[in-house]
Amino acid sequence: MPSDPPHSERSRPRKSHSGSSRHDSGQRGAGDRRPPRPLVNPDPARFAAVCLVSHVVDQRWTLEEAMRKEQAFVRLDGRDRGFAAHLTLATLRALGLVDAVLATKLAKPLPDSAHFAKALLRVGAAQLIEGLAPPHAAVGRSVDLAKFEATGRGFAGLINAVLRRIATEPLVRPHDRERVPALWWNRWRTAYGGEAADAIAESLSRQPALDLTTKGDAAAIAEAVGGTVLPTGSIRLKETPSDVTTLPLWGEGNYWVQDAAAALPARLLATKPGEKVLDMCAAPGGKTMQLAATGADVTALDLDAGRINRVAENLARTSLTARLQVADARTVDAEPYFDAILLDAPCSATGTLRRNPEALWIKTPSDVARFAAMQIELVKAAAGALKPGGRLVYAVCSLEPEEADPAVAAALEAGLKLAPILAEEVPGLGQAVTEQGLLRILPYYWADQGGLDGFFIARFVKLL
Template sequence: MLIAFLFGVTNRYSFFMHPKNNNRRNQPNNRRPQKRRCPDDARHAAARLIWLVLEENRTLDEVMASEESYAELSGVNRSFAAAIAKSTLRHLGHIDVLLNGALQKPLPETAFYARSILRTGIAQYLADLAPAYAIIDRAVELAKSNKIAFGMAGLVNAILRKIVTKEQKPELKIEDLLPAVWRSRYQSFYGNEITKLIANELLTHSPIDLTILDGDPVDIQDQFGGEILPNGSLRLASLPEGFTALEAWANGQVIVQNAAASIPAKLLGAKPSENILDMCAAPGGKTMQLAATGAKVTALDLNEDRLRLVAENLARTKLNAKLICGSAQNKAGENCYDAILLDAPCSATGTLKSNLESLWIKSPFDLPKTIQNQEELMRTAAKALKKNGRLVYAVCSLEPEEADLAVAAAIDAGLRLDPIKAEEVSGLEIAIEARGTMRILPHYWSDKGGLDGFFIARFLKL
């Protein structure tokens, strides 16, 4: 069914692409830029971070946690390196348009460090992080100080002078912020205008949302500041200094959770004393939402380390849940639960603003395996539900296949759609589809800072 859907039934989804994804760089035979002291350690660290993210398809958080040149920086320099790296990923589509336009021929694949120097230099220009002379001088020094990039110092100088010395920044197509392989998919499914709105969200910084588990929202707002959103979340530009000492945090009344991510658990409608399964529980935000209702919650996850995070979060919020480590197929059982929340592992393309590298280190060709797992989890969840039980399926994905094929699998497993009603999702009525499912796009609530993209569907077991 999966292969037929993707490759034969319809051309609605743009899957017909050459298997060599231009956004997934060839692996450079484990060669890495030399880790040596440089004239500008912050910019050197930023260039290394970008190289490791894009050449090894790793997340920025992973690389920051392991990269020595970044860890060795002082507080101010570390913040500067992080700002450069995040700006590079945020503007990467435009950076590569400018870089490719300035090059007479493509950089060789072995020029991975020089490419990172150029990309991070252009990012500083587009994000107004440094004046042109500093960008050029430091970039040339970095190239000269590195054995691999030494021979390209002249090219680095010439290219950056061509780009960053212009007082008026070039007018670039907003949709070019997205990698071409993803952009074409979104244009096909959502249309050009919505694709532009999605891309534009990359240029705005992700806010911090708090889900209020207990207490008066106004009192908690008085402690943290921020704005109460239509769904009840508290939105902040950033967490205030010393927030862990604030009463609401210390008492476990709030958790950090994107406003869109808080919706699936609410739509499940958990009641006190019901047996509820959070099937893919880590890191635990939805588990805590469910436990706060007084329901008997079982949190199931395959990853022991991630399940440990659930335990830590439950301890901080003073909530209880039964934790089980293992696969859903082996541990979920049959006819056990009144309701199940299935927040399934997915492509996570809906988090493109908070995980800036996500579209650059992933490929649509990864989707079939992901979807196969989602379908299997859906069948397992259907078996684990009691008769007349409820199931909410959610993915933080923009990909239509991760919605439509999961819905089809649920119906095949004996579930029927339970339409989500407008009054259940105040302020997000626009997200409700004709069939009663929800498709939240990143530009919704853009005047308030946007949202993570999500697909949500609710089912009943017949």
């Protein structure tokens, strides 16, 4: 999933790059007295960020998909690539806030067809509102890009005027709850209360930290990479590198990137050497590596062959082994033969809103219902593939009760019994343990340490 690399603002002149295929040739008729438009992209990094934001908001692409397909981003490297990714994520995390401010500066909304201009205005405003760049750079580069892109030229004056107003006039900053669509905030208020819903929204104001899971001595590796060991055993870096592969010991395969909350499901499964273990939805492989590192006999299953290839690459780098299988986990062999199963199920991913903020804008509650139905099927398949006495950990990186409660009910109906999670198993997260022994992590927990992803985790045992 995308995360923010470190960045530094550059307002100095930039080297020339070719622009997007969407800009015009610069040819003009004899009577056209307008000054010629530049033939080179004045700011490739900001241009790429605008294109990515447009793909997400207007075409409902995931950010991962946009970063893979948009050539303006693919062509970048080094600091430009890192700055473009950071600017895109920061804009999406502040999107609701940005739109609320823009609504007070615009006499009327831009036309629906003005995709590039709207995205450019959002990225420019985000830089000013969130303090991501000096005002002269945020305004000037935005205007330059409007003049460069054929579909933005007619809006250059408007973009200049609006951004200058944001930069110079007193800013009445909206409440942080404006960062998220009202339909999601209202759902969280119903589930957790208004104060918690506000805290979830406010968590979007902070760049997520980079966490590592290690198969070795966490304290030694933390010292080597410049991190600290969290109470649950993950390593949190003090500074996020632009390229994680440049960190010490990366090439030796001693650790991998994994949010501290995402590392908990495998830890709570507590596998032992020699146990037959199934990772039902394995990609990209963080949990598979955790399980394999315990000495268990691991089968990693995923529906997507390309994603299984990523698991294979991660296993190879860390010198860990697992059987890899491409299949629909809902049709896993019903013959009970696994000692333990980890089911980190596909979900709405609203718990990862800091890392994947686009989910709040491209998904709706109808998606939650669709995922919930799939999760019930997966739980039933997992229950059928467990040995009597076997263990199942069910997890989703979702904040939605519909992706938690029905799955628990399905597990109980399938002959499983809750194996309560104890507070001492999740040091520092005692507040996340419910009376039933379920784990409900909210993104604002550990705020003083940088927060963590939202997760729901339940553990079961199959009756003998």
